[in-house]
Amino acid sequence: MATDLKTNPTTTSGGGAGEAIIRAVQIEKYYAQPSENRIQVISPTDLDIVPGEIVALLGPSGSGKSTMLRMLSGLSRPSAGEVYWHGRPIAQSEINVAIVFQSFALFPWMTVLENVEAPLKARGIAPAERRKRSLKMLDTVGLDGFEAAYPKELSGGMRQRVGFARALVVEPEVLFMDEPFSALDVLTAENLRSELLELWSHKTMPTKAVFLVTHNIEEAVLLADRIIVLGRNPGHIRTDFKVQIAQPRDKKAESFTQLVDYIYKVLTRPDETPAGDPAQLQRVRDQRQMKYQMLPHARPGGMAGLLELLLDKAGRDDIYRLADDLSFEIDDLLPIVDAAQLLGFLKIEEGDAVLTESGAEFGNSEILRQKEIFRAAALENVLLLRQIRRALETKSDHTVPEEFFLDMLDEQFSEEESLKQIETAVNWGRYAELFDFDAGKRRFVLPDLEEENAAVEEAD
Ligand code: ADP
Numbered sequence: 001m002a003t004d005l006k007t008n009p010t011t012t013s014g015g016g017a018g019e020a021i022i023r024a025v026q027i028e029k030y031y032a033q034p035s036e037n038r039i040q041v042i043s044p045t046d047l048d049i050v051p052g053e054i055v056a057l058l059g060p061s062g063s064g065k066s067t068m069l070r071m072l073s074g075l076s077r078p079s080a081g082e083v084y085w086h087g088r089p090i091a092q093s094e095i096n097v098a099i100v101f102q103s104f105a106l107f108p109w110m111t112v113l114e115n116v117e118a119p120l121k122a123r124g125i126a127p128a129e130r131r132k133r134s135l136k137m138l139d140t141v142g143l144d145g146f147e148a149a150y151p152k153e154l155s156g157g158m159r160q161r162v163g164f165a166r167a168l169v170v171e172p173e174v175l176f177m178d179e180p181f182s183a184l185d186v187l188t189a190e191n192l193r194s195e196l197l198e199l200w201s202h203k204t205m206p207t208k209a210v211f212l213v214t215h216n217i218e219e220a221v222l223l224a225d226r227i228i229v230l231g232r233n234p235g236h237i238r239t240d241f242k243v244q245i246a247q248p249r250d251k252k253a254e255s256f257t258q259l260v261d262y263i264y265k266v267l268t269r270p271d272e273t274p275a276g277d278p279a280q281l282q283r284v285r286d287q288r289q290m291k292y293q294m295l296p297h298a299r300p301g302g303m304a305g306l307l308e309l310l311l312d313k314a315g316r317d318d319i320y321r322l323a324d325d326l327s328f329e330i331d332d333l334l335p336i337v338d339a340a341q342l343l344g345f346l347k348i349e350e351g352d353a354v355l356t357e358s359g360a361e362f363g364n365s366e367i368l369r370q371k372e373i374f375r376a377a378a379l380e381n382v383l384l385l386r387q388i389r390r391a392l393e394t395k396s397d398h399t400v401p402e403e404f405f406l407d408m409l410d411e412q413f414s415e416e417e418s419l420k421q422i423e424t425a426v427n428w429g430r431y432a433e434l435f436d437f438d439a440g441k442r443r444f445v446l447p448d449l450e451e452e453n454a455a456v457e458e459a460d
């Protein structure tokens with residue numbers, strides 16, 4: 001497996017012994033576009049799920065974690081490559097997996113017991129047997145006494161317990177979970193995590209492997225025997241390693257915090273392209289085809305906050321500590337760091353965020369000067385903003401419909417992402433006073449120029 005960082009002391013290289021239950025060979029996901037372009041979501045990737053492991057798949061939002069889970073669990077087919085179940089193509093196999101999603105996805109018209117029985121019914125198990133198994137499972141997950149309740153009567157944590165019971169009752173060989181704790185409050189999530197770990201380590205469940213998707217680094221380090229970190233655009237494995245810390249793990253222990261720190265480094269490290277690795281090379285080719293950079297969805301105010309904080313820390317700090325100081329998770333912090341990097345305000349060096357000269361000047365300046373610096377950086381570094389501005393200056397009425405830019409972005413991004421790109425561009429453009437956006441007419445406008453023109457007309 002491709003590992004683009006030195007191995008951490010508490011880890012060894014991933015992969016794993018034993019025969020794989022699920023083996024993905026060069027799987028890819030892409031979406032065809034009306035033009036000949038395609039949106040590559042996952043680069044060709046190899047991945048094994050072996051018995052005895054909890055694997056955590058970590059990565060920033062949009063890196064393709066859910067897409068990977070869907071392909072590995074047989075929910076969706078790869079665009080290319082193959083997923084094998086015990087050595088046979090998964091589409092032709094009788095597979096035994098269950099999936100727990102973030103949203104509880106229970107049937108609201110069924111009782112708790114009926115919800116848990118539902119998958120057994122679907123598998124044709126006789127009524128007496130499925131009742132017995134469901135009651136036992138409800139007991140195991142601490143829902144004794146709630147059999148007759150309806151989902152709406154339960155708290156989020158209880159509902160997710162039902163979700164776990166419904167997944168585990170089929171005794172899946174592989175249990176898939178897609179951010180199962182992220183909709184829960186902190187304490188409930190902690191509680192459910194440790195209960196799950198207890199079930200797993202006491203072999204109370206017959207499940208042989210767990211595949212957990214998460215964007216929470218601590219959660220991954222707490223639970224996983226093996227961690228895979230995904231990078232973005234398109235999704236690819238940045239590193240894959242085993243966690244060598246004994247259970248139960250202590251979040252305060254040095255080995256724990258060291259590993260969290262290491263993962264931040266992996267997540268923020270610029271991509272490398274080791275020669276000869278075909279998956280990596282393909283990814284670079286894909287990236288070169290991309291005309292527009294993907295704007296990270298960060299607000300200028302957030303960037304200003306981060307740059308000022310860094311200035312307070314003599315211009316340099318560990319990203320892990322910054323996240324901790326701000327009580328941010330990676331999904332909060334990474335877009336801001338990425339955006340500041342894109343604009344040339346900071347650099348990442350070995351997991352440290354380091355202010356550049358212009359970043360330091362920005363952090364030190366008053367708001368009006370900050371806007372000027374931002375404006376110059378945006379025009380220099382961001383093609384989309386430059387194009388919008390130029391189009392507005394060129395057109396005689398100084399206005400351009402959103403549609404015009406959406407059509408160009410749609411070549412490269414999904415419809416949803418194109419809209420988000422526009423939204424972010426509007427945010428940045430407004431802040432930098434490059435242009436304004438008329439949300440009613442869905443048009444970009446040059447507001448300052450209009451005012452100037454009006455002033456000129458009045459003077460005439
Ligand atoms: P994650 O779970 O890591 O947040 P996802 O697997 O949900 O990421 O999505 C990965 C990427 O795939 C996103 O950038 C998303 O915009 C893109 N994507 C998902 N579905 C489609 C689609 N139907 N067409 C084009 N792109 C898509």
Ligand code: MG
Nearest residue numbers: 065066067178
């Ligand atoms: Mg997801």
